[in-house]
Amino acid sequence: MLGAEPLFFLDYLGTGKLEPHVFTEIIKGFARACAENRCALIGGETAQMPGFYQKGEYDVSGTIVGVVEKSRILNGQKTVKRGDAIIGIASSGLHTNGYSLARKIFFEQMRLKPTSHVPGLKGTIGAELLKVHISYGPLVQKLIAKFNVGQASRLSPSSKKKFRVRLEACATVKAFAHITGGGFVDNIPRVLPKNLDVVIYKDSWDMLPIFKIIETRGGVPDAELYQVFNMGIGIVAIVSADKAEAILKFIRAQKHQAWLIGNVIEGRGEVRIVSIWTAVATPKAFGGHRFE
């Protein structure tokens, strides 16, 4: 989200009694994803703590260290402008947020089992909920290389200082926000200037079946759903409106689904989630920019 690429990773595994085959499976998961993200797994701690965890249960955490050239750090709080477009890139499901609520809905309210089949979902609910959190790392690197660095280097800067200023000035991909716990509402403001708002238009992207089920069966108000779940959007990119179409095309060519899902207007550093219908009824909300 900051433009950095991974260097190395360390994992922590807290457990009651260590079962060797489970341990091996867990480490395999770390190792596979580290390899795919070109990230070295260089350390880890396995804590055996009798009395802390239920039998067969464990907790994991991990720390990643990455690096970014200082002049290429994405700083949305400086670069995002009124009229910028919000591109949403598809998630594969819940990723890693909202599971306590989802478990309540599926396993308590709907009385499903992890092995239950649910109309609308291809696999079982368990398989659906275990879908791996997508890595956007390679995509983000390519976007920055293509739309920010590539642009700036063509200006042949006379000094490093100028280079930095120009890099910021001509960054067309201005910021990314990873949509995790807290949804659009809590995550986008982390990269937004204090005098701008982001409007997200519901229904401007294909809703994944899992979220349709949560919406129709969960009995949870929409406002809360959008703060707990990613609702099908794993990351958002804030980009110059004039390059939005080109960026969308590029993302789709990288085999990710993406949509124009909102824009930046004057405000107070907040996110508003509105339906398209509301938006059409109050054209002022666009800050003078038409939403397509």
Added chain:
Amino acid sequence: MKQKAYARAGVDIDLGNKVKSTLPQLLAPTHRSEVLGTVGGFGGLFALDVKKYREPVLVSSVDGVGTKLKIAFAMNRHDTIGADLVNHCVNDIAVLGAEPLFFLDYLGTGKLQPHVFTEIIKGFTRACADNNCALIGGETAQMPGFYQPGEYDVSGTIIGVVEKACLLDGKTIEPDDRVIGIASNGLHTNGYSLAREIFFEQMKLKPTSYVPELENTIGDELLKVHVSYGSLIKKLLIEFNGTGVPLAGDDILNGERTPKDSPIIKGMAHITGGGFIDNIPRVLPDKSHNGSRSPYLSFFHNISNVLPNKCDVIIKKGSWEMLPIFKLIQTKGGVSEDELYQVFNMGIGMVAIVSESRVKDILKFIHIQKHKAWEIGEVLAGSGKARVI
């Protein structure tokens, strides 16, 4: 206001956000000039000043505090655990010659209690500030159903840096080197499951029980914070190895401050789980294992393995003052000595393997730094093992 569905399911985002809003103030004392940005970004930013090093090597370590947490829960004291964890991590990288840059914590809990959260973070921040380490990130996971009410687990990761030429790798350790042991102040963060069994089940003590031999309650004794040896090690390496200080370009050219080819302090080991027996061999030279996959090189390594170039370390029991807590464990625990020395640090938190010629100077230097230390063993030709006799 009606409670939100997610809060009813056990996760309160608003409460989490409220608690997090107190973070900037809590983290302020751990600030370093290299830290960019503010709390709340997607990642902590640390601009390492690479000009201070010829070949900076990042050294990282992750750890937890294990079941010492159970003592903290029983004593309802939550501001020391974070310091245990930070100091443990500082020591783990210090034995390689590295000094801390930044730290990230993980806190897994069932229901988040704001005042407990604050106490935990205070432990992290105090120790980070003491070790000149920036606390630049953390994750607080609310996981209903994972932990008992009021309980939690913590882990943390430290990233430090060492000049590549100053990396303490134990390569130069040879027979007749001496082992210096530096005092711990208790169990540090290892052996708590066994200690709890001895004190609370066998001896039927309560955490608040006063134990005359300890002149303290057992709970307070067991919560003593893991000693950080970071600043001591840094001073030792500057004084005796001529390293540990940033190497400015001119100094390198002049040959000043260049790490010596034959350092006085040759290797260090943090005595944690596994005691002397498992931790000391990690720094002993092992010529058969240097990462090389080349058949050509391994041919020579195989030859060299036949030669007496591996070392053993002998640790002599009784050569240091035994802390009362370990005397108590020894006399009341009914555990064999061999096992005690593999589970507990037995009063030695850190060992340094040093050149025989400077042992007295090093001991004196450590004493001036207000740490207790003793000559507790020596290096012999052997097979890469540590033995306690």
